[in-house]
Amino acid sequence: MSSTRPRTLSDWLRTRSEGWLVDLLRTRTDLAVPAPADMGVLAARIGVRVSVGRALEELDAFGLQVLDGLLLSSTTTTYAELRDLLGPAVSDSDLRGALDRLLALAVVWGGDEELHVVGSVRDVSSPHPAGLGRPFRTLAGAAPDDRLRAILGALGQDGDDSDALVEVFENADRLAALLADCAPDDLAVLRHLDEGPPLGQLPDADLPVTLAEARNPVRRLLARGLIVAIGPDTVELPREVGFALRGNAPLGPSRLHPPALSSSDLGPSTVDKTAAGQVGIVLSQLESLLDSMGLDPPTVLRSGGLGIRELRRLARAKDLPVELVGLYLEVAFAAGLVDQSPDPDSRWLPTRAFDTWSARPPAQRWAELAAGWVDLGSWPALIGSKDDRDKTLNALSYDIGRSWAATVRRRTLDVLGELPAGSAADAESLVAQLVWRAPRRGHTGRPDLVDAVVTEAEHLGLLGRGALAAPGRALLRGDADPAGVLADLLPAPIDHVLVQADLTVVAPGPLEPDLARQIGLVADIESSGGATVYRVDERSVRRALDAGRTAAELQELFVTRSRTPVPQALGYLIEDVARRHGRLRVGAATAYLRCDDEALIAQLLVDRRAEGLRLHRIAATVLISTSPVAGLLEALRAAGYAPVAEDASGTVVISRPNAARLAPRRPSARPGPARLTDAQLAEVVRKMQAGDKASRNARGAPLQSWAPGVTTATILELLQTAYYDRVPVWLGYIDAEGSASQRIVEIDSIGGGYLRAFDVNVEELRTFALHRITSAALLDSPA
Numbered sequence: 174m175s176s177t178r179p180r181t182l183s184d185w186l187r188t189r190s191e192g193w194l195v196d197l198l199r200t201r202t203d204l205a206v207p208a209p210a211d212m213g214v215l216a217a218r219i220g221v222r223v224s225v226g227r228a229l230e231e232l233d234a235f236g237l238q239v240l241d242g243l244l245l246s247s248t249t250t251t252y253a254e255l256r257d258l259l260g261p262a263v264s265d266s267d268l269r270g271a272l273d274r275l276l277a278l279a280v281v282w283g284g285d286e287e288l289h290v291v292g293s294v295r296d297v298s299s300p301h302p303a304g305l306g307r308p309f310r311t312l313a314g315a316a317p318d319d320r321l322r323a324i325l326g327a328l329g330q331d332g333d334d335s336d337a338l339v340e341v342f343e344n345a346d347r348l349a350a351l352l353a354d355c356a357p358d359d360l361a362v363l364r365h366l367d368e369g370p371p372l373g374q375l376p377d378a379d380l381p382v383t384l385a386e387a388r389n390p391v392r393r394l395l396a397r398g399l400i401v402a403i404g405p406d407t408v409e410l411p412r413e414v415g416f417a418l419r420g421n422a423p424l425g426p427s428r429l430h431p432p433a434l435s436s437s438d439l440g441p442s443t444v445d446k447t448a449a450g451q452v453g454i455v456l457s458q459l460e461s462l463l464d465s466m467g468l469d470p471p472t473v474l475r476s477g478g479l480g481i482r483e484l485r486r487l488a489r490a491k492d493l494p495v496e497l498v499g500l501y502l503e504v505a506f507a508a509g510l511v512d513q514s515p516d517p518d519s520r521w522l523p524t525r526a527f528d529t530w531s532a533r534p535p536a537q538r539w540a541e542l543a544a545g546w547v548d549l550g551s552w553p554a555l556i557g558s559k560d561d562r563d564k565t566l567n568a569l570s571y572d573i574g575r576s577w578a579a580t581v582r583r584r585t586l587d588v589l590g591e592l593p594a595g596s597a598a599d600a601e602s603l604v605a606q607l608v609w610r611a612p613r614r615g616h617t618g619r620p621d622l623v624d625a626v627v628t629e630a631e632h633l634g635l636l637g638r639g640a641l642a643a644p645g646r647a648l649l650r651g652d653a654d655p656a657g658v659l660a661d662l663l664p665a666p667i668d669h670v671l672v673q674a675d676l677t678v679v680a681p682g683p684l685e686p687d688l689a690r691q692i693g694l695v696a697d698i699e700s701s702g703g704a705t706v707y708r709v710d711e712r713s714v715r716r717a718l719d720a721g722r723t724a725a726e727l728q729e730l731f732v733t734r735s736r737t738p739v740p741q742a743l744g745y746l747i748e749d750v751a752r753r754h755g756r757l758r759v760g761a762a763t764a765y766l767r768c769d770d771e772a773l774i775a776q777l778l779v780d781r782r783a784e785g786l787r788l789h790r791i792a793a794t795v796l797i798s799t800s801p802v803a804g805l806l807e808a809l810r811a812a813g814y815a816p817v818a819e820d821a822s823g824t825v826v827i828s829r830p831n832a833a834r835l836a837p838r839r840p841s842a843r844p845g846p847a848r849l850t851d852a853q854l855a856e857v858v859r860k861m862q863a864g865d866k867a868s869r870n871a872r873g874a875p876l877q878s879w880a881p882g883v884t885t886a887t888i889l890e891l892l893q894t895a896y897y898d899r900v901p902v903w904l905g906y907i908d909a910e911g912s913a914s915q916r917i918v919e920i921d922s923i924g925g926g927y928l929r930a931f932d933v934n935v936e937e938l939r940t941f942a943l944h945r946i947t948s949a950a951l952l953d954s955p956a
Contacts, residue, residue, distance in 0.1 A: 178287065183216040185282045187865065194858045195851065197279055201228055205849055208857045211865035219279045222293045226613075228278045229297065234428040234609045239271040242424055243281060243290050244302035245412075252285035262427040303424040304369020309342040309411040312401040320381050324398040327384040338398060342413045351397065352417055358390040363399060363410065367418045369425075371410035378402040431609040435599035436592050439640055444595050447637030448644065449662040452539045453683050455634055457701050459501050459542070460531055462491055463511060463523045470520035473513045478570025479521055481557055499556035499568040500629055506569055507545040513569075521569065535683065536644075536660040543635055543648055543655065547586070552578045554625040577616040583649075584610065584617050585626040589641045590649050597639035600624065670707075672735040676743055678707040691730055694720060709743060714750045715815055724751035750815060755825060757809065757816035764805045766796040766816070782812035856935075863917050863933045866952075889943075892928060895951055896920040901933070905948035906941060917952065 179185035186194070198205040203224050209215040218224060232240065242258040243250050252272075259268055272288075275281040283289045306312070313321060321338055328351070330337060341347050355363070366373055375391050379402045387393040391408070394400045400408045416423050471483035479502065481495075488495045502521075505511045510527040513519045530538055555566045555573040566572045588606050589598055598606075600623070608618035616622055630636040635645035644659040664682045670692060671679040678696050680689075681704050695717040696707035717727060727747050731739045757768050757777075768774050771793050777783055778790060786808055788796045798805055802818055809816045817825050849857070895902045902920060907913050918930035921938065928941040 179283065181216070182219065182279075182282050182289070182291065183212045186212045186216060186279075191855065191858050191862070193277075194861075195854045196277060198849070198854045198857060199851070200231065200278060202849070203227065205854060205857050209861050211861060213865070215861060220291050220293045222296055225280060225291060225293045226297045228280050229294070230611060230613045231278060232274065232611075232613070233431070234612050235267075235430075236271045236274050237612060238303070238424055238428045239268065240275060240280070240290070240294070240298070241303040243275075243288060244295060244298060245305065249283065249287045249289055252288065255288065258423045260422045260424070260427065262422065263429055267429055299370075301370050301372075304367070304371060305412045305415045306366075306371035306410045307412060309398075309401070309413050310339045312403065312409060312411055313339055315403070316401060320379075320402070323381050323383055324396065327396045328398065342398070342411060345417065348413060348417050351399070352414075355399070356390070356393075359394055359399075362390045362394060363414065363418060366400065366410040367415050371415060373400070373408045373410075374406055375402075375408050376406050378408050379405050428609070432602065432605040434588070434592070434606050435602040436596040437599075438593070438596050439638055441595035441643070444597075444637035444640040445642050445644075445662050448634045448642030449637075449659065449664075451631065451637070452535065452634035452644075452659065452663065454701055455501075455542070455632065456535055456538055457698075457705065458491065458493060458497075459505060461698065462487065462493075462498065462501055463505060463527055465490060466511065466521060467523045470514075470522045473519040473521060474567060474570070476567075476570070478567035478572065480567060481565055484556070484568055495557065496554070497632060500553040500632060502568050503549060503551050503553045503556075503573075504542050504546050504633070507549050507551075508541050532686070534656070534660065535663055536656040539634060539644070539659055540648070540654075540656040543633055543645070546629065546633055546635075547582055547648065548579045549582070550574050550576075550578055552625070553629065554622075575616075577614070580614070581616055581622050582626050582630075584614075585623055586630065586635070586641065586645070586649055589636070590646055592641070594643070594646070595640055600627075669734050669736045671737045672731055672739050672743060673737070674740045674742070676709045676740070676746065678709060678731075678735075680705040680707070688734060692734075694722070695727055695730070709746065711746065711750055714747055715754060715810070718751060718754045718815075719817065724748055727751075754815040755817040757814055764798045764800055764802045766798070766805075767794055769794055777814075780812065783808070859933075859936065864915065866917065889923075891949055891951065892920060892923055896923060901952040902930075903950045903952055904941070904946055907945050907947055909945075913947070 179188060189197075201219075201224065204215060204218050209218060229237070229240075239255070239259070242255050245258070246254070255272075256265070256268060272281070280291050280294050281288060282291070325338055328338075328341060330341060341351070352360070352363075362373075373391070375395075378395065382392050382396050384393065384396040387396045391400070395402060395408065398411075399414055400410050403409045419425060465487070471479055471487065474480050484498060484502075485495055488498045491498070502511065505527075508526075508530070509524060510530055511521060512524050514522055530541065551573045552575045553568070553573065555575075556568045558566050560566055560572065564572075584607060585603070588603060588610070592598060600620070604618050604620050604623050607623065611617045627636065627639060630645070631639065634642070635648070636642060641649075644655045644662070647653040647658045648655040666685045667680070667682045668685050668688060670684070670688075671681060673679060677699065678692060680692070683689075684692065684705075692707055696709045696713050699706045699708045714727065718724070724747050728739075728744060731743060756770060756773060757766050766774075766777070766788070774790065774794055774796060777796060778788060786798045786800050786805060788798050790796055800808065806816055806818060819825055892902065894900070899919070901917050903915065903917055905913065905915055917933040918928075918939075918941075919933065920928065920930045922929045923943075926943050928943055928946070930939065930941065931937070932939045
């Protein structure tokens with residue numbers, strides 16, 4: 174490192190190591206894209222106000238307090254001066270840690286003897302650092318002479334200019350004596366302003382007043398100069414008075430330590446079991462929801478998203494809260510399991526990725542959903558609420574996208590992850606902790622947002638009773654496979670059910686996939702949880718028969734898979750439905766019905782429920798209708814009959830609804846900014862350093878330039894000199910696409926119209942056409 178003290182931010186950046194610069198670009202990702210050409214460009218980007226504002230959001234309350242200490246100086250600050258401002262409550266190691274963080278973010282630069290604050294930091298920070306006002310000298314310089322003379326008279330001082338008055342306030346002993354003479358009411362006003370901001374409102378504040386004329390505390394303080402009028406109705410507390418009131422803590426109470434995080438110990442086992450149980454519920458409910466959307470897909474609104482009416486319809490059909498259905502859909506969309514069809518009458522449909530996802534083990538399915546939720550760019554809790562234009566915010570729409578969503582989730586879960594396993598945080602202390610960690614991130618510490626994160630995390634099984642479970646902890650830390658951790662907690666799939674006398678079927682745990690499909694075909698879910706309860710009725714049995722199952726197969730299913738005796742009522746129900754099932758045959762005539770039972774045909778002709786079908790008898794066992802086959806089947810089933818369709822050859826047509834699917838898409842509902850890998854960041858730094866060296870050396874080196882396509886003997890001589898003396902060359906080059914670039918090269922060979930050289934920018938050997946080189950200069954030393 175050079176012994177010369179850096180004069181500019183660019184110079185200081187040149188003294189930083191490659192690893193330090195990589196860390197800077199990783200933390201402040203906006204600085205790296207597009208790649209800066211040199212240190213000057215990087216320094217310019219560091220000072221952009223938007224970028225500085227984002228960097229300050231990474232600071233905790235103590236880091237901002239240290240920054241306030243630096244902002245109190247209008248120029249530079251030494252470490253010793255900063256040390257005095259923080260007071261004895263802060264150790265050198267704590268101060269060094271906070272200062273290193275400010276330097277690492279490049280909002281502050283320099284060394285202990287000269288600490289500089291990047292200029293735009295002042296633009297995005299409070300005009301009153303640490304809640305302190307401006308120095309008395311600054312305030313007095315703007316005050317009229319008659320007011321200054323009145324203050325001097327009230328203090329019993331000689332002189333008639335501001336210097337004499339400033340001398341009083343800059344003398345700590347004299348100022349302390351002045352404060353000691355203040356009445357309790359006067360001190361109360363001063364302490365109120367000292368808490369910040371240091372401004373107050375007072376009508377006619379700029380009118381001169383003597384101590385004898387003052388009738389209230391504020392007027393008395395104005396008369397003695399302890400507050401100064403800065404406008405017709407505004408007063409300001411001078412910085413020196415604030416320092417005197419704060420004593421050994423000039424920057425106010427130390428914010429070194431975060432507020433205590435209150436927690437209760439629930440036990441890791443209880444938390445993990447609760448979360449694992451919830452995972453089973455989530456997977457079952459989400460799979461059922463998307464299955465139903467494949468059969469009866471909701472429409473896409475013209476403005477995009479899923480309308481609140483359709484959302485409520487889905488919620489009623491699955492007996493789930495609307496908020497939970499909205500959450501499930503947002504997570505499924507982020508994971509690529511659901512999307513909108515591309516046709517004009519667009520609908521929300523599961524993708525083929527949903528079928529692949531459904532076939533995976535439960536732990537892996539959950540891990541995909543949980544990871545997608547953590548980084549979700551939308552805020553599901555907004556679904557159904559109104560925006561500032563009184564417009565309803567819909568699910569699966571960009572209206573609920575929020576740039577801060579993933580950050581709020583991550584930060585909230587990170588705090589919970591720092592608690593011991595099995596511990597749940599008190600909501601109020603959790604919010605206070607988040608506010609301390611990121612005071613400038615307004616959304617991070619909002620109680621309603623924190624509550625939404627905790628609620629959604631519990632629904633999805635990352636939390637158990639408010640505490641972070643082991644799978645969620647593994648997901649956040651990345652030190653273990655969350656699917657593997659969860660797999661150890663989930664009960665093994667079971668191969669049996671319990672059939673009850675009331676025709677309910679209880680699954681005492683997660684069923685094997687094949688068994689779950691078979692039971693789901695012949696029974697409907699009545700309730701889900703640790704144990705899933707199905708109900709068998711006439712409609713569900715008919716559905717299984719329509720799908721091609723026989724009565725014997727259904728009977729065998731329950732006999733072989735039930736650990737309890739199958740009640741006779743269930744057997745009777747299956748046989749009764751099967752006996753009636755298919756006795757009526759429907760075909761196209763528009764439609765016909767045929768049945769070997771003439772009595773049943775006669776019954777249909779006189780049944781009032783079938784009057785709308787306009788049935789006509791053309792034979793003892795055949796009826797025809799003008800209704801289409803699908804409508805005839807639906808109407809007869811609604812009337813209590815059990816017909817089946819047949820084709821022209823008389824073969825029964827298996828009628829199971831087709832579930833629509835879309836082509837899979839890349840999962841990323843609302844993609845955020847691209848993040849560069851460490852290897853890519855290192856490459857950016859190397860190119861930046863090479864470009865910086867090239868630009869600086871080329872400015873002081875003799876530059877040979879010529880038009881592309883013309884190579885002179887002088888240029889060839891320069892390149893040959895560089896080759897024989899092993900001196901790097903700075904080249905200007907235009908490639909085959911016409912893109913101009915500058916690079917530092919070490920020549921390997923010259924000949925045949927080409928220059929073969931090691932390109933320092935990309936650290937590889939390359940070939941350059943001599944006729945495309947536009948400029949060249951010898952550098953002093955290897956890059």
